[in-house]
Amino acid sequence: MPAPNLPLLCPVCFQPLELAGPHPSGQSRLVCGSSHSFDAARQGYFNLLVGKGTAFEADTAEMVEARFNFLGQGHYLPLAQAVAAAVVPTLPGEHAVVLDSGTGTGHYLRVLLDAAVADGREVAALGLDISKFALRRAARLNAEAVNVAWDIWQPLPVKDNSVDAITVIFAPRNAAEFARVLRPTGRLTVVTPRPGHLASIADVTGMLSIEEGKESRLAGAMEAHFTVETARDVDFPLALTRREAADLAFMGPAGHHSGRTAIAARLEGQPEPVVSEARFRLTVFRPAKAPIQ
Numbered sequence: 095m096p097a098p099n100l101p102l103l104c105p106v107c108f109q110p111l112e113l114a115g116p117h118p119s120g121q122s123r124l125v126c127g128s129s130h131s132f133d134a135a136r137q138g139y140f141n142l143l144v145g146k147g148t149a150f151e152a153d154t155a156e157m158v159e160a161r162f163n164f165l166g167q168g169h170y171l172p173l174a175q176a177v178a179a180a181v182v183p184t185l186p187g188e189h190a191v192v193l194d195s196g197t198g199t200g201h202y203l204r205v206l207l208d209a210a211v212a213d214g215r216e217v218a219a220l221g222l223d224i225s226k227f228a229l230r231r232a233a234r235l236n237a238e239a240v241n242v243a244w245d246i247w248q249p250l251p252v253k254d255n256s257v258d259a260i261t262v263i264f265a266p267r268n269a270a271e272f273a274r275v276l277r278p279t280g281r282l283t284v285v286t287p288r289p290g291h292l293a294s295i296a297d298v299t300g301m302l303s304i305e306e307g308k309e310s311r312l313a314g315a316m317e318a319h320f321t322v323e324t325a326r327d328v329d330f331p332l333a334l335t336r337r338e339a340a341d342l343a344f345m346g347p348a349g350h351h352s353g354r355t356a357i358a359a360r361l362e363g364q365p366e367p368v369v370s371e372a373r374f375r376l377t378v379f380r381p382a383k384a385p386i387q
């Protein structure tokens with residue numbers, strides 16, 4: 095059962111949106127004071143997108159499945175644990191609110207929520223994503239969170255100054271909206287790949303490599319609203335089966351322009367294990383409005 099105290103707003107009238115008891119159908123729903131009502135989908139997520147969304151090339155069901163399978167093998171657990179270790183100690187002990195923006199299949203939020211419980215913290219979590227295929231997985235994995243279909247480039251359906259932690263793992267960043275919804279004491283944790291990330295697999299599969307300089311452009315986009323508090327590299331070796339390497343290549347941007355079969359064919363001659371190195375940057379930002387501590 096999702097935690098009831100999330101600071102959600104109705105996307106139609108911007109009044110608070112509350113979780114209401116189950117529908118006669120057994121599904122829960124979100125309702126505002128003006129009786130706008132959003133039923134949970136059968137798979138457990140809510141769709142708050144009203145009207146026409148922005149044009150967006152969403153991950154396909156197959157790409158989401160590859161992500162789910164790859165992450166389920168635990169290969170990126172060191173990263174998930176690093177995110178949880180960066181976020182959990184910053185949360186208030188009670189009534190903490192966490193927003194995972196671009197939650198995908200919910201893998202990183204799962205590890206974070208487990209770490210918060212193990213640390214005795216009570217957390218209400220919101221997962222946002224534009225992909226319904228991803229949200230189906232996220233709603234199943236993180237049943238205690240509220241998982242919502244939303245476009246990050248639209249004003250978020252979330253109250254001002256109401257969120258303690260936002261996590262953004264390989265997903266787009268709407269700095270102005272993140273700054274609006276974060277409490278002054280809140281933190282924004284962002285994970286991005288660094289140059290050299292998965293380079294050996296990229297060479298074989300035709301994955302896009304990470305551009306030099308991309309990171310400083312991204313940091314520039316955050317500057318108006320956030321200050322970097324800490325930044326650290328999280329690097330670790332990978333030893334994969336060809337199948338896992340194909341999932342890894344296909345779950346990223348390469349999946350939009352190459353089929354999984356074509357990617358798998360390029361890996362066919364590779365000896366197992368396929369070795370590579372994951373190279374990430376984990377950056378914790380505090381809002382520019384935060385009092386310096």
Ligand SMILES: C[S@@+](CC[C@H](N)C(=O)[O-])C[C@H]1O[C@@H](n2cnc3c(N)ncnc32)[C@H](O)[C@@H]1O
Pocket residue numbers: 150152153161195196197198199200201202222223224225228244245246247262263264265266346
């Ligand atoms: C590379 S995936 C990362 C997912 C997850 N954080 C993870 O690491 O497993 C990027 C995610 O961002 C979502 N996304 C991309 N553009 C979005 C948008 N405009 N609004 C909401 N979600 C978006 C995609 O659907 C996808 O699930």
Ligand SMILES: [Zn+2]
Pocket residue numbers: 104105106107108109126127128129130
């Ligand atoms: Zn309303």
